[in-house]
Amino acid sequence: RKEVEQxxxxxxxxxxxxxxxxxxxxxxxxxxxxxxxQDCRKEPKLLMSVYSSGNEDGRFTAQLNRASQYIxxxxxxxxxxxxxTYLCVMAxxxxxxxxxxxxxxxxxx
Amino acid sequence: DVKxxxxxxxxxxxxxxxxxxxxxxxxxxxxxxxxxQDPGLGLRLIYFSxxxxxxxxxxxxxxxxxxxxxxxxxxxxxxxxSTNQTSMYLCxxxxxxxxxxxxxxxxxxxxxxx
Numbered sequence: 666r667k668e669v670e671q672x673x674x675x676x677x678x679x680x681x682x683x684x685x686x687x688x689x690x691x692x693x694x695x696x697x698x699x700x701x702x703q704d705c706r707k708e709p710k711l712l713m714s715v716y717s718s719g720n721e722d723g724r725f726t727a728q729l730n731r732a733s734q735y736i737x738x739x740x741x742x743x744x745x746x747x748x749x750t751y752l753c754v755m756a757x758x759x760x761x762x763x764x765x766x767x768x769x770x771x772x773x774x
Numbered sequence: 775d776v777k778x779x780x781x782x783x784x785x786x787x788x789x790x791x792x793x794x795x796x797x798x799x800x801x802x803x804x805x806x807x808x809x810x811q812d813p814g815l816g817l818r819l820i821y822f823s824x825x826x827x828x829x830x831x832x833x834x835x836x837x838x839x840x841x842x843x844x845x846x847x848x849x850x851x852x853x854x855x856s857t858n859q860t861s862m863y864l865c866x867x868x869x870x871x872x873x874x875x876x877x878x879x880x881x882x883x884x885x886x887x888x
Contacts, residue, residue, distance in 0.1 A: 711876045752816065762819065766814055
């Protein structure tokens with residue numbers, strides 16, 4: 666079983682839609698969680714960190730559920746520019762970082 | 775603006791060749807990482823370095839070695855390239871003492887081994 670699992674998608678949504686991605690993890694010792702965004706043929710870039718209390722950045726909301734061992738990303742009012750691959754990332758402390766395989770999102774006009 | 779550069783965007787090599795992938799960061803970051811990214815598998819850590827001349831194996835170090843002689847430069851070496859090492863290679867830098875800090879990635883090197 667992979668340490669971090671994501672639905673690969675693709676998710677095809679119209680502009681203005683709300684879309685949610687989940688990511689499950691198997692290591693209960695995981696300490697920190699992040700969402701990275703990767704545009705086609707580009708490098709990954711940090712989108713946001715994920716905190717137990719949940720956090721919001723504009724149209725993006727991230728949640729962590731330690732009991733069920735998953736994190737989520739909600740995108741409201743989708744824009745064409747949101748089309749990308751979203752990577753779920755987990756850090757267990759030290760220098761070990763685990764990346765999910767990514768969920769592809771296509772936002773269409 | 776932080777910057778991580780990689781020596782080549784595209785590279786084609788023959789089986790058995792020794793391959794050097796170079797990564798330079800201008801952020802004065804202590805920590806640097808090498809990953810490979812393959813479809814359906816995500817990014818997998820090959821090696822990381824937390825200081826000059828210091829290195830630690832990641833999840834898939836077999837067939838690779840690294841060198842960090844200067845703080846800003848972290849090199850990945852394929853001693854004898856094989857076709858299963860065809861992949862996208864991404865270098866990253868990060869500050870701080872743990873992997874909980876943001877990683878800044880270079881643009882990647884797409885390596886094809888024939």
